[in-house]
Amino acid sequence: MNSPGVMNLFTIPNIITMMRIVLLPIYLYLFVQGNYYLAAGLFSLSALSDFVDGYIAKKFNMHSKFGKLLDPLADKLTIISVLLLLIRLNLIPRVVSLIILGRELFIFFSGIITYFFGLNFIDPTLLGKASVFLLYTAIAVRLIGINFFGNWLFYLVIPINIISAVDYFIKAYRKVFA
Template structure:
């Protein structure tokens, strides 16, 4: 019997559970605690992948849970920042568009029984900088947060194109 409750899967589940908690804290004005929990969630994104690779704890559930937790985290916090008008609209729509594109293409890939497209170094860099920009923004450091968001945009766009090319090759090659 395959153990579905591996450490990486539990970490991904924890990341999903944290989403409404830090969103609520942020809306209630508890910015530092919200930023802390969001940062914990972001850091654990890298930890679960590391554990899965190092301890060979890959699972089909994990290949679904990890990107689901990633996209739900990014999309939910971006929607909140957009609603509260805390990040420039152009930034939010570019980043949100990329995240929705990758999320929907991952779902389509999964349902067609194809392998998920592994993230590239550029994609991981983009997500790391995005997590950092959001955490900085949640704490109210606006100038540095804006700078990070504008740094993320070109990396985000290039990584989306890179992802599209990899997905195209996976499906049509």
């Protein structure tokens, strides 16, 4: 399924990714309404589907240009919007949220710049994937009110986030200027 065309829009990984984007306003709304467990459940389902769509795309060679654009967009929309909500509601320490939010915005905008230079997006590293996994876990844990463990996970995510952002910057710099 590597051929260009309209059909690449409707691969299984792309459909899963589109469902993640559709779920986003639903669990944000549920969270704002105080339905924390259902919001956390939908958020966790969304996070799990992020790993599933990547696995399916890789395992069954269902990569597409649309998917390479859509998947990171869904990731960043999810993480940034949930972080903004957690910041707004003061549910996580502000320094934690600002560091993580800064990294996510940096990667989002540098991905756009890389794309406009006509280059492919930088593939996520194992460290970046671990960072996202821990971040999703920390967010889900905080959504259901397990504060101590959730905060501990957020503080664990910070150094991993910073290291993966520096690694991403180096790779982006080399890709654009090398």
